[in-house]
Amino acid sequence: MIKIHTLKPTDYQSCYRLLQNDNDEANYFKSLGWTIEQFKNDFLKASFSGHGIFENKILVGFIIGNIITIKNLIEYEILLIYIKKEKRKIGYASKLLDKIELLLNKKLKKIYLEVAHNNNNAIKLYIKKGFNKLGIRKKYYSINNNKFDALLFEKKFND
Numbered sequence: 001m002i003k004i005h006t007l008k009p010t011d012y013q014s015c016y017r018l019l020q021n022d023n024d025e026a027n028y029f030k031s032l033g034w035t036i037e038q039f040k041n042d043f044l045k046a047s048f049s050g051h052g053i054f055e056n057k058i059l060v061g062f063i064i065g066n067i068i069t070i071k072n073l074i075e076y077e078i079l080l081i082y083i084k085k086e087k088r089k090i091g092y093a094s095k096l097l098d099k100i101e102l103l104l105n106k107k108l109k110k111i112y113l114e115v116a117h118n119n120n121n122a123i124k125l126y127i128k129k130g131f132n133k134l135g136i137r138k139k140y141y142s143i144n145n146n147k148f149d150a151l152l153f154e155k156k157f158n159d
Contacts, residue, residue: 002092004099007050007062012036012043015052015062015082022085031143034080042066042079049076051099053083053092060087063096067104073158074104078113081122088121097129101157112154116141123151131155 007015016039020026042048042064050064061083068075078100083092101108114137115122131153140150 001056002095003054003057004051004095005054007043007052007064009043009048011050011052012039014059015039015043015050015064018059018062018084019082025085028143029080029082032141049100051096053096055087060084061092061096063093063100065100070109072107073109074107075109076100076104076111078111093122093125094129097125106158108157110154110156112152114140114150114152116143117149117151126153126155129155 013036016034016036019029019034043050045066047066047068048064049067050062052059053061061081063078063081065076065078065080068077081093081096097111100111111131112134113126113131115126117123117136132155134152134154137150137152139147141148
């Protein structure tokens with residue numbers, strides 16, 4: 001059974017451990033700055049909003065971000081969406097994005113994010129979900145001494 005639950009500040013360790021289940025992914029996210037300290041810091045922010053997707057009460061993915069309120073309208077900045085490797089391509093990331101939209105519905109102005117230009121599966125997901133590419137941050141990510149561009153995406157609501 002699949003359930004989506006709001007993440008609490010104490011859930012940062014579970015999310016971090018999920019990333020650590022795969023060595024390659026653990027190294028990749030660590031090179032992007034996603035240490036246990038970074039998780040803890042983000043989960044403790046007043047603006048933090050995250051949701052986990054659970055399969056039979058076991059965390060298999062999550063979305064974390066920040067809610068930014070401007071003149072009574074809400075923007076959501078996605079910091080990280082992660083789905084366990086063997087659970088990808090079955091709609092879990094879409095369900096997490098849908099949950100954010102549903103929870104913030106009428107006051108949600110936009111959702112935005114940045115993604116490595118070579119993360120093709122994520123880019124396809126964002127385009128499928130109605131996100132538009134805004135621009136590029138040249139050589140934004142540094143991974144294993146290589147520089148990668150970040151693509152900026154946003155999805156607007158209630159215009």
